[in-house]
Structure formats: structure tokens, C-alpha cells
Amino acid sequence: xxxxxxxxxxxxxxxxxxxxxxxxxxxxxxxxxxxxxxxxxxxxxxxxxxxxxxxxxxxxxxxxxxxxxxxxxxxxxxxxxxxxxxxxxxxxxxxxxxxxxxxxxxxxxxxxxxxxxxxxxxxxxxxxxxxxxxxxxxxxxxxxxxxxxxxxxxxxxxxxxxxxxxxxxxxxxxxxxxxxxxxxxxxxxxxxxxxxxxxxxxxxxxxxxxxxxxxxxx
Numbered sequence: 001x002x003x004x005x006x007x008x009x010x011x012x013x014x015x016x017x018x019x020x021x022x023x024x025x026x027x028x029x030x031x032x033x034x035x036x037x038x039x040x041x042x043x044x045x046x047x048x049x050x051x052x053x054x055x056x057x058x059x060x061x062x063x064x065x066x067x068x069x070x071x072x073x074x075x076x077x078x079x080x081x082x083x084x085x086x087x088x089x090x091x092x093x094x095x096x097x098x099x100x101x102x103x104x105x106x107x108x109x110x111x112x113x114x115x116x117x118x119x120x121x122x123x124x125x126x127x128x129x130x131x132x133x134x135x136x137x138x139x140x141x142x143x144x145x146x147x148x149x150x151x152x153x154x155x156x157x158x159x160x161x162x163x164x165x166x167x168x169x170x171x172x173x174x175x176x177x178x179x180x181x182x183x184x185x186x187x188x189x190x191x192x193x194x195x196x197x198x199x200x201x202x203x204x205x206x207x208x209x210x211x212x213x214x215x216x217x218x
Contacts (some may be wrong), residue, residue: 012100012120013140016074024080031060032116034147034208038186045111048137050101050130051118055081055094061112062090069106071099101130108177109139115146117206128174135175135211143185144211146171150189151205155196168207186210 019026029105035057044065054077060061061068062085072078078096085091085152097106101118101124107197108196118127131146138144150167166174189207196202 012073012102016072019074028218031057032084032147033192034206035114035116035145036060038145038208038210039112039143042112042143045142046108046139047112047114047135048106048108048110050113050115050134052081052096055084055096057114057116058094059085059088059090062093063088066093066112068094069097069108069110070094071097071101071106073098073100082207100176101133102126103213104169105130105133108137109142110137111142113137113142113144115144115148116187117148118146119149120169132175133147134190138213140212140213140215142213144209144213146206146209146211149204150207153196153204155198155200166207168209171207171209175211181214182202184209185212 015148039061044061045067047058047061047066047068049061049068049070052058052072053074055070058068058070058081070078070081072081075098078098082091082094082096085094085096099106115131115134118130119125120127134146136145148171150164168189172184172187187207187209189205191203191205193201194204
């Protein structure tokens with residue numbers, strides 16, 4: 001969730017392109033901590049990353065043997081991510097795809113589907129619908145990992161009242177999982193330290209939901 005809003009008449013693609021054009025690097029360049037923790041030990045296969053940004057998670061997965069399909073709405077971010085992958089020597093393991101996930105979704109089945117902080121600064125972003133598409137793309141025996149914000153940062157004095165940040169249970173309910181086909185491996189909220197706009201450390205609460213799609217007869 002960015003501390004920015006989309007101006008009337010401006011598309012999501014224009015918003016995110018301009019966001020990435022502000023600086024040569026928006027994010028830290030390190031993979032998300034929860035992704036590292038929850039996927040270490042999984043057998044590498046095909047992975048799908050939704051909202052890959054500058055590509056740190058996709059590169060990290062590719063370095064560990066995954067073949068990654070990585071998507072984003074910003075072509076600026078995708079171009080930057082591709083350069084990072086080339087620098088890391090894993091360009092041949094990542095398929096960078098442009099998608100507006102409100103309209104199109106990558107094809108295929110995947111052993112790992114990751115949605116890390118898939119939020120947008122607008123109240124009409126169909127996050128739940130997109131995550132249901134993510135559910136459908138997980139192959140039997142695969143993992144769905146969803147990480148998102150559960151609260152606004154400590155330095156936010158006037159958080160927007162119209163934006164709802166769901167709990168793990170609310171995310172789980174929104175997925176409308178077929179009965180008996182999924183196992184909840186982890187569902188929790190956690191607090192982490194994050195630097196504020198002035199560089200001073202603050203805190204915010206996030207949540208994580210890890211699901212395992214059962215194999216027939218499991």
C-alpha cells in the first residue's frame with residue numbers, strides 16, 4: 001500500500017509507471033522476508049509471482065532453481081527487473097509478463113504462487129477476485145503464499161477510513177476455497193519494523209496466509 005493515490009482519469013498503469021520513474025530503485029532489492037522463510041525447503045518447480053515490482057523475489061527464486069513467471073502492471077518495473085535478473089545470471093529462468101491483473105491473468109499451473117503486498121491505492125481494486133484466480137493457478141501439491149498489510153504504518157496520523165485491510169481469516173474467506181481441497185499451513189498477523197518517510201524506524205502490522213493444495217487422495 002503506497003502513501004499515494006491515483007488521480008481521477010489516470011490509469012493504474014500510468015500511476016505505477018510514474019511511481020517507478022521517480023527513482024532508479026524504489027524497493028530494497030532484497031527478497032521479502034516471509035517469502036524466503038516460507039519457501040525455503042520447497043522443491044523448486046514452476047513459480048508465479050503476482051506484482052513482481054523490481055524483481056527481487058523472482059530473482060531470489062530463480063537463483064534457487066525455480067522457473068518463474070513474474071508479472072507486473074508497470075513496464076518500467078518489468079524492464080528494471082529484467083536487468084536485475086541479467087546481472088544475477090538468471091535471465092533464462094524468468095519469464096517477465098505484463099498483466100493488468102484486473103483484466104488478464106497468466107496461463108498455466110504452478111507449484112508456487114506468490115502474492116506479496118498485492119495492494120493498490122484505490123478502493124475499487126478487485127484484490128479478492130485476483131486472488132481467487134491465483135487459487136485456480138496452483139497445481140495439486142502446490143503452495144499459495146499471500147502476504148499483505150493488516151494495518152497502516154505507525155507514522156500515518158490520518159489513515160484513509162475507506163480502505164479496509166483484511167485479516168488472515170477475511171482473506172481466507174474471500175478465496176472461496178473448494179471444501180476438502182486445501183490445507184491452511186499458516187495464517188497469522190505479525191509486526192515488523194519499517195523506515196518511515198523521514199528515515200526513522202516505525203512499525204506496521206502485516207499478515208501472511210500459506211495454503212497447500214492437496215493432491216487427490218492426500
